[in-house]
Amino acid sequence: MDLLFENPIAQMYGPYFLAVYAVFILGVVIVLAIAKRLIDRTDRLPSPAIPHKIDPYEIAFLRGGINELARSVVFSLVQNKVLEVSNSGKDSFISRSKDQVAGNLRNIEKITLDWFGETRNAKDIFGKSGLVVQLKSFADVYATSLEQRQLLTSDESAAGFSMFKWIGILSIAAAGGYKMIAALMNGRFNITFLVILGVIGVIAARYVSKLPRMTKLGNAYLERLQLAFGELKVRATRESAAVGQQMPSAQTTFAGVDPLLLSVGVFGGSILAGTMYDSYNKAFERSQAVSASSCGASCGSCSDAGSCSGGSSCSSGCGSGCGGGCGGCGS
Amino acid sequence: MSTLLQSKTLGVGLGFREPFRSDIFLNRTEIDFLEITADHYFDANEAKQKELELLNENFELIPHGLDLSLGSAEGIDEEYLEKFAELVEFVQPEWFSDHICFTRAGGTNIGHLAPLPFTREAVAVVAANVKKVQRVIETPLILENITYLVRFPSSEMDEAEFLTRIVSETGCGLLLDVTNLYINSQNFAFDWRRFLDGIPTESVVQVHFVGSHRNGKRLIDAHSDKTEEEIWEVFREVCKRTELKGAVLERDGNFPPFDEIVNELRQARTIMQTN
Numbered sequence: 001m002d003l004l005f006e007n008p009i010a011q012m013y014g015p016y017f018l019a020v021y022a023v024f025i026l027g028v029v030i031v032l033a034i035a036k037r038l039i040d041r042t043d044r045l046p047s048p049a050i051p052h053k054i055d056p057y058e059i060a061f062l063r064g065g066i067n068e069l070a071r072s073v074v075f076s077l078v079q080n081k082v083l084e085v086s087n088s089g090k091d092s093f094i095s096r097s098k099d100q101v102a103g104n105l106r107n108i109e110k111i112t113l114d115w116f117g118e119t120r121n122a123k124d125i126f127g128k129s130g131l132v133v134q135l136k137s138f139a140d141v142y143a144t145s146l147e148q149r150q151l152l153t154s155d156e157s158a159a160g161f162s163m164f165k166w167i168g169i170l171s172i173a174a175a176g177g178y179k180m181i182a183a184l185m186n187g188r189f190n191i192t193f194l195v196i197l198g199v200i201g202v203i204a205a206r207y208v209s210k211l212p213r214m215t216k217l218g219n220a221y222l223e224r225l226q227l228a229f230g231e232l233k234v235r236a237t238r239e240s241a242a243v244g245q246q247m248p249s250a251q252t253t254f255a256g257v258d259p260l261l262l263s264v265g266v267f268g269g270s271i272l273a274g275t276m277y278d279s280y281n282k283a284f285e286r287s288q289a290v291s292a293s294s295c296g297a298s299c300g301s302c303s304d305a306g307s308c309s310g311g312s313s314c315s316s317g318c319g320s321g322c323g324g325g326c327g328g329c330g331s
Numbered sequence: 332m333s334t335l336l337q338s339k340t341l342g343v344g345l346g347f348r349e350p351f352r353s354d355i356f357l358n359r360t361e362i363d364f365l366e367i368t369a370d371h372y373f374d375a376n377e378a379k380q381k382e383l384e385l386l387n388e389n390f391e392l393i394p395h396g397l398d399l400s401l402g403s404a405e406g407i408d409e410e411y412l413e414k415f416a417e418l419v420e421f422v423q424p425e426w427f428s429d430h431i432c433f434t435r436a437g438g439t440n441i442g443h444l445a446p447l448p449f450t451r452e453a454v455a456v457v458a459a460n461v462k463k464v465q466r467v468i469e470t471p472l473i474l475e476n477i478t479y480l481v482r483f484p485s486s487e488m489d490e491a492e493f494l495t496r497i498v499s500e501t502g503c504g505l506l507l508d509v510t511n512l513y514i515n516s517q518n519f520a521f522d523w524r525r526f527l528d529g530i531p532t533e534s535v536v537q538v539h540f541v542g543s544h545r546n547g548k549r550l551i552d553a554h555s556d557k558t559e560e561e562i563w564e565v566f567r568e569v570c571k572r573t574e575l576k577g578a579v580l581e582r583d584g585n586f587p588p589f590d591e592i593v594n595e596l597r598q599a600r601t602i603m604q605t606n
């Protein structure tokens with residue numbers, strides 16, 4: 001017991017200890033940051049070829065998770081005129097069109113259309129009983145495939161790194177806690193700066209050890225897709241530029257994919273601003289703003305790759321490649 | 332030619348132009364390979380370098396040069412050759428190509444593909460320059476026939492013999508531009524079939540095709556028109572005479588909807604497979 005609280009560290013003069021502690025925290029944070037960079041070695045892999053049969057929904061999911069997946073499916077149905085968007089006051093509503101008969105729909109589109117059996121507020125899409133819940137099984141399939149191709153951080157990688165993260169965090173907490181107890185045992189109660197520094201250290205360690213949702217390879221692949229289809233985005237949005245005009249039907253090219261839907265998948269719905277699909281874009285801008293301001297606990301719970309790669313989309317990887325389509329944690 | 336014989340058959344490709352970028356990825360199954368203009372990727376900025384990487388990761392590429400100036404008596408520009416070599420090293424193509432012409436004279440770039448007189452001296456110049464290229468770049472070089480608006484009175488032979496001698500002196504394969512052949516045959520009233528009789532058609536590795544463009548009394552190679560039946564006929568005849576390793580649609584302007592491009596590629600593929 002004597003040795004525990006009667007040693008140079010325990011009895012170190014407070015300001016000196018704070019300096020040593022700050023250096024220690026900095027060291028832990030740097031080690032965690034380096035370990036995070038090293039754990040993702042996918043930048044050494046060749047970028048995957050752009051598939052012959054391209055799936056806009058998979059790209060949307062890669063770019064922004066389940067919320068972007070839901071957005072792109074809804075856009076496809078709006079484009080096919082089986083869903084309608086109306087903006088009223090601060091709310092946007094999406095409902096089934098009365099006259100249009102749904103043609104050949106994919107399963108994911110059928111389930112989405114069924115969810116719109118009644119008129120829905122656009123923001124409800126992302127809620128606890130929202131469309132995103134209905135699309136979870138599709139998102140899981142995409143997530144598994146993208147993880148296998150090393151485009152998304154896998155649960156295994158996240159779990160492997162988690163040990164490093166907790167060692168770092170606990171060592172910061174333990175060092176601060178020990179000094180605090182030693183100070184209290186020695187009758188010194190001026191521990192405010194020590195507590196503040198410890199809390200900052202733990203927060204910093206947590207922050208730097210958040211694994212991005214997308215791997216380096218995933219980012220490179222998305223960048224390649226955006227380069228490949230940049231011209232398509234310009235053309236597709238130009239062709240749909242006149243707001244208020246009659247909406248054209250979705251087209252299929254030789255590759256069987258609509259250019260505008262693919263552009264939304266690759267770049268996000270924000271590219272529709274100023275086009276005849278502006279009401280769709282505005283509906284999601286509004287719902288995004290609502291979700292972002294009320295994200296609270298749900299945001300924190302999926303900021304780590306390991307806890308949201310299976311479907312949730314509010315990730316730190318979002319900012320790197322969303323193309324403007326998913327801001328905030330509600331995205 | 333020996334290395335060329337080992338080159339694999341690439342099929343039907345498209346001359347890559349930036350406006351095609353999205354469409355080529357949407358129609359990948361229709362495009363067997365891409366021919367890139369080599370000069371566009373020399374001293375490439377970041378955007379062009381990324382474009383090159385993107386294309387190289389997704390397609391077989393064949394670099395096609397504009398400015399080796401194989402007919403220049405002053406020789407090959409070493410800096411240009413070095414850049415070409417770097418590109419070929421990066422792309423690792425089955426072959427690369429340039430034109431039988433000169434584009435530089437007295438150290439100045441003249442800005443277009445100028446024809447050579449069909450003389451023994453010109454053959455020797457081309458052969459010497461090709462040897463220099465071959466010493467630096469091991470990948471097979473194939474040589475393309477160009478269009479011309481004048482024929483030199485000093486010519487000692489016809490174009491077919493000129494090409495034959497170049498092939499024999501250099502060991503290079505030919506990139507036969509069937510549109511250029513057709514245009515020359517119309518502008519100078521010769522029979523393109525007799526031209527084909529006069530060249531070693533087994534040396535034709537690749538063809539270029541696109542529509543010709545009428546400009547007054549003459550046809551020109553504007554690369555802006557749909558391939559017409561007369562040119563498909565030349566293409567068909569070449570396919571009957573040799574087993575091509577590649578055919579490239581060379582469209583540079585007046586871009587149509589991409590399904591028209593795809594239809595031309597399909598037609599070329601059908602001709603290659605059935606002749």
Ligand SMILES: [Fe+2]
Nearest residue numbers: 475508539581
């Ligand atoms: Fe040509």
